[in-house]
Amino acid sequence: MNVKVFLVLLLWAPTALAQGFAGLGTDATGFAVPERGRALQFPRDHGAHPAYRIEWWYLTMTLQGADGRDYGAQWTLFRSALAPEERTGWDSPQVWMGHAGLTTPDAHFAAERFGRGGVGQAGAEAAPFRAYIDDWHMTSTASTGADALSALKVEATGPDFGYSFELTAEGPLVFHGENGYSIKSAAGQASYYYSQPFYTVTGTLDLPTGPVEVTGQGWLDREWSSQPLASDQQGWDWVSITLDDGHRLMGFQLRGADIFTAGTWITPDGTATALPDGALRFTPLGTAQVAGRTVPVRWQIDWPARDMRLVTEPVNPQAWMDLTVSYWEGPIRVSGTHTGRGYLEMTGY
Numbered sequence: 001m002n003v004k005v006f007l008v009l010l011l012w013a014p015t016a017l018a019q020g021f022a023g024l025g026t027d028a029t030g031f032a033v034p035e036r037g038r039a040l041q042f043p044r045d046h047g048a049h050p051a052y053r054i055e056w057w058y059l060t061m062t063l064q065g066a067d068g069r070d071y072g073a074q075w076t077l078f079r080s081a082l083a084p085e086e087r088t089g090w091d092s093p094q095v096w097m098g099h100a101g102l103t104t105p106d107a108h109f110a111a112e113r114f115g116r117g118g119v120g121q122a123g124a125e126a127a128p129f130r131a132y133i134d135d136w137h138m139t140s141t142a143s144t145g146a147d148a149l150s151a152l153k154v155e156a157t158g159p160d161f162g163y164s165f166e167l168t169a170e171g172p173l174v175f176h177g178e179n180g181y182s183i184k185s186a187a188g189q190a191s192y193y194y195s196q197p198f199y200t201v202t203g204t205l206d207l208p209t210g211p212v213e214v215t216g217q218g219w220l221d222r223e224w225s226s227q228p229l230a231s232d233q234q235g236w237d238w239v240s241i242t243l244d245d246g247h248r249l250m251g252f253q254l255r256g257a258d259i260f261t262a263g264t265w266i267t268p269d270g271t272a273t274a275l276p277d278g279a280l281r282f283t284p285l286g287t288a289q290v291a292g293r294t295v296p297v298r299w300q301i302d303w304p305a306r307d308m309r310l311v312t313e314p315v316n317p318q319a320w321m322d323l324t325v326s327y328w329e330g331p332i333r334v335s336g337t338h339t340g341r342g343y344l345e346m347t348g349y
Contacts, residue, residue: 028053028226031084034190040180043148047126048079050086050094055079055224057124057131057138060343061201062331063216070315071205071214072331073163074101075138075154077131092118098133100156102163102205103319103330111158112323149196162206167218171198172270185260191225197248197266217242235348237282243340251301253282288317295328295349310336312344
């Protein structure tokens with residue numbers, strides 16, 4: 001590894017470790033901050049925003065084999081800025097980290113990559129759209145004139161797993177909060193946040209036992225900010241759920257001195273309704289011992305205004321991403337007043 005790269009990664013590692021938790025509430029002086037009322041623009045906003053401190057392209061997929069066996073896969077590219085600008089070559093202050101995860105009912109695999117911006121090792125380009133780090137990539141295969149995220153090719157490999165997927169969107173982009181301005185605390189910290197939650201997925205998992213052909217559904221989250229959390233917020237519990245009736249729900253709670261919640265209810269045609277703080281209620285129903293810690297892997301999510309009560313069950317309770325930034329991330333089954341599948345992410349445990 002180039003010595004400069006190694007030194008930058010050493011400097012960046014404490015920031016990366018903090019970003020799963022309260023570090024996202026640290027001072028953002030010098031960096032751009034989200035502004036209420038700014039309209040998102042495409043294809044520009046599919047690419048990187050180097051003036052902001054943090055950003056991610058976050059894809060999760062709920063999958064099934066031909067025998068009905070459940071699987072889950074994650075592909076994520078994170079960007080962290082040491083300074084609010086981009087420069088070419090080794091002087092680039094943009095540092096990139098990739099995470100790939102693959103979950104089966106009895107195993108969980110995770111891999112990580114680090115890269116530098118400015119030298120072609122990692123990045124995210126708006127047109128034509130491509131997000132990549134080394135040989136991991138998320139590349140647009142959309143037809144001319146279509147949104148760049150409407151069709152994707154996604155690939156990643158780890159020491160003992162790999163996958164390759166084709167994704168096709170069956171619905172529009174969805175904007176969270178106020179047209180993409182997503183508030184994260186009572187004090188008003190916010191991010192820009194939109195999703196493509198309508199993917200159908202086909203592909204192949206490469207497991208130690210051999211290849212498995214799968215189909216399923218995918219959900220891509222795009223988010224960027226410079227200080228999206230309040231200083232006392234230390235972690236979050238987040239779900240993306242696709243219900244069997246075609247509706248979708250994104251919801252999260254941020255844990256601090258007080259609990260802050262938000263979410264988005266999405267109809268089958270893509271109409272989005274923002275759910276403000278307090279609309280959703282998250283109640284842990286069961287825990288598991290995961291990586292030497294107690295983690296609430298089974299949840300009840302209530303939306304009292306709609307008489308909705310969802311109960312989530314993990315496909316694999318041990319879906320721990322034991323990486324530089326460690327967190328729980330895995331596929332879930334949903335029962336209660338509605339049924340479906342989704343993904344659960346938990347940080348700060």
